[in-house]
Amino acid sequence: MVNRNNHNNNQVPQVVLDPSQNPGSPYFIHSSDNPSATMVNPPLNGKNYNAWARSMKRALVAKNKFRFVNGEIPVPTATDANFEAWDRCNSLIHSWILNSVTTSIANSIVFLENACDAWRDLRDRFTQGDLVRISELHSEISNLKQNSLSVNEYYTELKILLEELENYRPIPQCRCAVPCRCDAIENVKLFREQDNAIRFLLGLNDSFGVVKSQILMSYPLPSIAKVVSLAIQHERQTVTEETGDSLAIVNAAEGKKPYGRGTSANSNYKNTGKFCTHCKKPGHTIEICYRLHGYPTTFNTRYGAQSSSHVNNTGRSYDSSDDQEDDAYSQRAIEEPFTADQYKRIIAMIQQVTTTPKKAPDSNNASVNHVIKSTAYEGETTRHGCSNQEEDWFG
Incomplete structure (x- = not known):
């Protein structure tokens, strides 16, 4: 079995x-x-x-x-x-x-x-769920402004406060035996999200006025995430435009800078791509280098006696003292707008005018003005012209 x-x-x-x-x-x-x-x-x-x-x-x-x-x-x-x-x-x-x-x-x-x-x-x-903390949160949210913060930083601070307030004031849920089928709770959630988006827009700077107007006039109002995205895009566009304007201003300022020593407003010869292998200066070649072949006799400077050693000094080797002398000449040109002879001529003409009795306008005043203008013009010529003995060529 x-x-x-x-x-x-x-x-x-x-x-x-x-x-x-x-x-x-x-x-x-x-x-x-x-x-x-x-x-x-x-x-x-x-x-x-x-x-x-x-x-x-x-x-x-x-x-x-x-x-x-x-x-x-x-x-x-x-x-x-x-x-x-x-x-x-x-x-x-x-x-x-x-x-x-x-x-x-x-x-x-x-x-x-x-x-x-x-x-x-x-x-x-x-846990601080009392009314005191809730009132503090409402005050902090209403006083929060963007100011110097970026859009992302401002939204982060606002979101922290809104979430803490929502933790104290949550949206109630239906607890009826037979759950409601109406959209009341969903509408409450929608209204709260719209209130948060409006509160975010109110705290933005005045530079976002156009964006705020466009968003508030749109129907239905976008979600707060979309609103923040639009504000960030506007911020990025504004920064790009400001950067472009700044570059334009900088370029304009660079274009108005005075030319360097020994150049004129029309030459800008340093951009010719030429370079001298003897004096290590741009704008010319060794074949026409004054430091190697000597300065021409027609090379005029304001300090004729002091710079005479440069003229026709053929074959003199280049050293750093040349640049030091040129710098000294430039400094003196700034400190002394007129030469000693020009000062004497101006003083003599002024004395002549002050000792002469007043008469009808004659040629004396005109001559004085002519001398002053001519001496000033000569000072400007020596200060801005080819006075420093370097790089005064156009080849």
């Missing part, structure tokens, strides 16, 4: 696995879970609890450990089979919380045994 219960006798007994070895269990601890790790940054300092709590919740949910702090996993008794696994997870989570707060706050919760108690203590201590 066949034993029909043979298959029952051959069943393998089920083995109860340790929950800490099951990757899907909240008691499971991965090898990378380090108790000295910092879960969020910046740490809790007493003023950033809402942002810190959200970041910490995300980190604990990712580790499958948030149910230890929100009370869903109760504290087991010492005789429970899962007590050891729970104790390991509790100590790990408590260490993460201690590492994610400042030292002063950590000292106040270090003696709490359960991570759930530490989490609740921080929530009760730093």
Whole structure:
């Protein structure tokens, strides 16, 4: 007779696995879970609890450990089979919380045994859901302006305040036994988003006036993300135009700069691409270099006696003293607009005019004016003309 219960006798007994070895269990601890790790940054300092709590919740949910702090996993008794696994997870989570707060706050919760108690203590201590904090948020949001901030920086600061206010004033959800099917809640969400977009536009600088008008006149009003995108595009375009205008002003200023020593307004010979291998100066070649072949006799300077050594000094080797002398001549040209002889002529004419009795206008005044103008013209010629003995060629 066949034993029909043979298959029952051959069943393998089920083995109860340790929950800490099951990757899907909240008691499971991965090898990378380090108790000295910092879960969020910046740490809790007493003023950033809402942002810190959200970041910490995300980190604990990712580790499958948030149910230890929100009370869903109760504290087991010492005789429970899962007590050891729970104790390991509790100590790990408590260490993460201690590492994610400042030292002063950590000292106040270090003696709490359960991570759930530490989490609740921080929530009760730093949650500021009172009307005082809500009024402060409304005041900060209304007074927030862009000023010197970029659009992205301004929007980031505004969004932080709006999210904190929304955390204190969340949109209510329908809890009726029979859920409503109307669009009332959706309209409330839409109106709040439009209010946030309008508040963002009001805080922008006056340079965004055109963009603000175009956005406010559009129907329906774009989402706040689209509004921020349009403002950033306008900011980028404005910066590009200002950069172009600045370059134009710089180029215009560069074009009006005076020419260098020994040049005239019409020459600009240094851009000819020629270069002398003897004196190492641009604008000419060694074949016509004055320093090598000598200055011509028609080379006039304001300091004729001092510069006579340069004229017809054929074959004189070039050294740095030449540039020093030229610089000295230029400095004296600035400090002394007239030569000594010109000063004497001007003084003599002035004395002649002051000692002569007043008469009808005659040629004396005209001659004085003529002398002054001529001497001034000569001074300007020597100051701006070919007075410094270098690079006065056009070849």
